[in-house]
Amino acid sequence: MPRSPAPFAEIWRGDIAESHHVGHAVICDATGDIVEAWGDPEAIILPRSSAKMIQAMPLVTSGAAEAAGLTSEQLALACASHEGAPIHIDRVAAWLSDRGLSEDDLRCGAQPTRDRALKIHNIKHDIPPNQLHNNCSGKHAGFLTLNQHLGGGPEYHETDHPVQRACLEIFEDLTGMTSPGYGIDGCSAPNFATSMHGMARAMARFASATEADVAGRAMIALREAMMAHPMLVAGEGRACTRLMQAATEPVAVKTGAEGYFTAILPERGFGIAVKCIDGATRGAECAIAALLVRLGAASADHPDVAAFLNPEIPNRRGVKTGEIRPAPGLLA
Template identity: 35%
Template sequence: MSEILLHYTRGGKIEDIHRGDIVAVDIKGNIVDSIGDAQRNMFWRSAAKPFQALPFVRQGGLEKFGITQKELAILVSSHSGEPMHVELIESILGKLKLPLTALECGPARPMSSKAAKVLTENHQKPEPVHNPCSGKHSSMLALCRMIGVSIEGYTKPEHPVQQIMHQSVAKAAKIPEGELEIGIDGCGVPVFYLPIYNMALAYARLAVPQKGQWGEDEAAIRKIRDAMIAYPEIVAGTGRIDLLVSQITKGRIIAKIGADAVYCLASVEAGIGITFKIEDGSYRAINPAVIGILKRLDLITKAEHEQLLEKFPPVLRNHRGDQIGVIETVF
């Protein structure tokens, strides 16, 4: 059962609470720490993207199409729709000889408020390329090209690309393929339903590929991990905690958001994967939860903790800027 993780206060009184489940797993699959239900089943959402890109990388897609490390980072991203992100998607599709209209993720307002404002000022509407999942869809289109199948219907569960990615995700999470259930994600493709324990295990294996028993996938998963470390601003976007955690820790921690407040972290040094899910799906709970978990597990230094708190202060302010409450981490 989910436990209370955060209190939001006003005038010294608790006004809101956020419940959730957290699990940290080492490279051998041992549970290092947990709060709530470590085996809770949940949709992995966008935090599964590194493992969906794995077949394309393993089969030599980077080399065949001249995909750079920076472009690899966008394939596993939940990007903010900033110009640097849009340019990378355009570059990849150009290398695949596909138009932007091939993307079937649907148009979405950029996660970056600045990028969204620029579109509005220029009287432009959001396009599929601005969708935070356009990188993942580019990866799917790239795999179509790699294995020589039609891009038509590439979002459907029965399409060969989705079948291959389903296998890849199951293998990464060490769960039998037949037990990996699916739903449909916000961008129209299959999304995976599995225990948060297995999500954390996959991220522990991602953190230290040489100890993760990846077999023939080891070199490919290392390339994916290294791209995420090298370009966190591409995997996420300006000002986001995913980016700042990686920057402040100098790549020791990999961070990856998923929709509806499912979140994964990987400690490259400790070989630990972490997954948490905020029960009500609230994004506002993510930043304090990430900082609290990293501190609880002693994965960041005191100075790094202070830097994160400076960037994401645990205080509540009204429209005038007055402090009217605090965010309390209670785990």
């Protein structure tokens, strides 16, 4: 029988709990077994951008990354949901240029930058959004690099293309189950479904990977790239970036749309998957912060952790009217 979602986060206004978020969360160890779970571990989900490090695996395991001489920064961008800030778009543009490609070769779609200064500049100078600004442009640069290596056609985002077939094969291997289906993501690439347990298992595989084989070396390279370049993975003020920077041990944290989060904890061999059922980012951010604190991988007192664990809710005059709190059963 499916299990009901568990309490994740409470929204307090004064002394009254005004609303709450619920969801599913799973922590797996290096064997793929569940260490702890909340809600339904077998709930089928779309991990959205939390799966980007898996989607980047064929880029490395195929030998395409080595052949192209990709750097750690570029591997981090392949896993990124970035802000479309200059530090992101300039690097993606240079990557494409190095491969003899351009923004026109991307299939992720144009998206306005979320970098405030660049947004103002673009509005003032009537510069329209382009595909480099898309938060997934790094992932798509990775797809294009893999596609050159495989010799596939230009529509690399299509589900039956060799690039996406390679992604599905490794997705099913790491999650330990046949994917029951897929949805088309915001960037037009397929996003394969799995269970909460399957996604946590995949993250634990990343956490416990060794240099013994090609897949292990690829997982190490990708997780290390994310941890080395947290600003490239997300950006200024973002939960992924701030939580990685604030962690008390090496941790790779990755957000996904509709309230999804994953985390890789190499020193423990643990993987975490979080899904906020109503798709609320604030609920998912609170939950992933709470689980990192629960495991001792982050301190609740660190301001960059508290910003998501217990963020204040101000009104339009800047007066604190309440706060978000993790559900008691999640934090301790």
